[in-house]
Amino acid sequence: MRFTRAVGTVAALACVMGAAAPAVADDVGRHGPDASPRTQAARAVASYEAMQEHLYADDGSSLYLEHFPRKAKDRTYSFEWPFSQAHVATLDLAGIPGRTGRQFVDDLADRDVGQERFWNAGGGTTGLPGYDSYPRAPYGDGGDMFYDDNEWVALAKVQQYLDTGDAAALERAEEIFDLVVTGWDTDPSHPAPGGVFWTQATWSTDRNTVSTMPGAQLATRLYLITGERDYLRWAERMTDWTDRYLLAPDGLYWDNIKLDGSIDRTHWSYNQGVPVGTYALLYQATGDEEYLDKARAIARASYRYYVTEGRLDDQPMFFNSIWFKNLLLLESVTGGHTYRDAMTDYADAQWREVRDPETGLFPADGETTELLGQAAMVQIYATLAWPRGKASILY
Numbered sequence: 001m002r003f004t005r006a007v008g009t010v011a012a013l014a015c016v017m018g019a020a021a022p023a024v025a026d027d028v029g030r031h032g033p034d035a036s037p038r039t040q041a042a043r044a045v046a047s048y049e050a051m052q053e054h055l056y057a058d059d060g061s062s063l064y065l066e067h068f069p070r071k072a073k074d075r076t077y078s079f080e081w082p083f084s085q086a087h088v089a090t091l092d093l094a095g096i097p098g099r100t101g102r103q104f105v106d107d108l109a110d111r112d113v114g115q116e117r118f119w120n121a122g123g124g125t126t127g128l129p130g131y132d133s134y135p136r137a138p139y140g141d142g143g144d145m146f147y148d149d150n151e152w153v154a155l156a157k158v159q160q161y162l163d164t165g166d167a168a169a170l171e172r173a174e175e176i177f178d179l180v181v182t183g184w185d186t187d188p189s190h191p192a193p194g195g196v197f198w199t200q201a202t203w204s205t206d207r208n209t210v211s212t213m214p215g216a217q218l219a220t221r222l223y224l225i226t227g228e229r230d231y232l233r234w235a236e237r238m239t240d241w242t243d244r245y246l247l248a249p250d251g252l253y254w255d256n257i258k259l260d261g262s263i264d265r266t267h268w269s270y271n272q273g274v275p276v277g278t279y280a281l282l283y284q285a286t287g288d289e290e291y292l293d294k295a296r297a298i299a300r301a302s303y304r305y306y307v308t309e310g311r312l313d314d315q316p317m318f319f320n321s322i323w324f325k326n327l328l329l330l331e332s333v334t335g336g337h338t339y340r341d342a343m344t345d346y347a348d349a350q351w352r353e354v355r356d357p358e359t360g361l362f363p364a365d366g367e368t369t370e371l372l373g374q375a376a377m378v379q380i381y382a383t384l385a386w387p388r389g390k391a392s393i394l395y
Helices: 006-018 039-057 080-094 105-116 149-165 168-181 209-226 229-246 270-286 287-310 318-332 337-351 371-386 386-395
Strands: none
Touching: 006 039, 006 080, 039 337, 039 371, 080 105, 080 149, 080 371, 149 168, 149 209, 149 386, 168 209, 209 229, 209 270, 229 270, 229 318, 270 287, 270 318, 287 337, 318 337, 318 371, 318 386, 337 371
């Protein structure tokens, strides 16, 4: 039997859909009743159920498949990055208030089991433990260790701690931060010395926005929780490096810089989202208005680039989910609803135009659904169903 326990999930879906009218006044407005938290929760649950039906391995491993339908080159299970986003999707569902969220406590525990299939207790090239890119024996052969993979897990662990008080989750987040620090480039002879390498693998020496800024966000979260100033120093060191070498003249972040000094100037949406959230948190941590000004500036520039200028649909769903959730984090500090409205518009469009009503899946290419994309849409609908103030725990 599929672990998600269809009876419980269907009950949750019936609960939120059966109660879907009318929406409270705060949620009506220019989007109408479809923007209500109840509607978003119903969509989140339905999208999750489709993910479990078509992408959960259901073989006792607590793991997932990479695609539906499977591709010829797919391995037995998904890699760590897609799994982590399915894990986060379940965490976001469990964070929906009331009975709906409580239905996912057991599923979240199952994600915790699956997550540990990737844990390399013996450590990678720097000697510290972390999550490999593929499940370890007996489910797979492990794989290269990526710093951004580990940062996503750590940020999710912080969210779990903030939502539930799970002390073990916080301890694991701190352990992962120790790993991230070992990925910092310490060679002063390199072009743009510093930054966190993307991976421990020898085939890449890129230092990325997405491997450095999530480390800064994690460090800021840990400082806010523990008060240990070393975390704040690392957060400021990481943001300073990224702003110096990867912040473009248009106010958006490039992707990475290589050891030959060349820069990948792609503007991915998640590379904008994490700095927005990081600077909003640094403002909360220090009271320095300059950090809040930076968060607002990046948010405005990225909103103009992706929404006003019409580039949002060119970005993968799983990059957009991270961008949007960090914008919600910013609005939990500043107030307003511009970014939430844009997220709602995007969620509605994906539901109408991309979702396959027969399967409940989101095949971005019209044929194949990635676990990453399906998990991203669950996250988007689930967090739109949260009370607005709760967005303060997101990443």
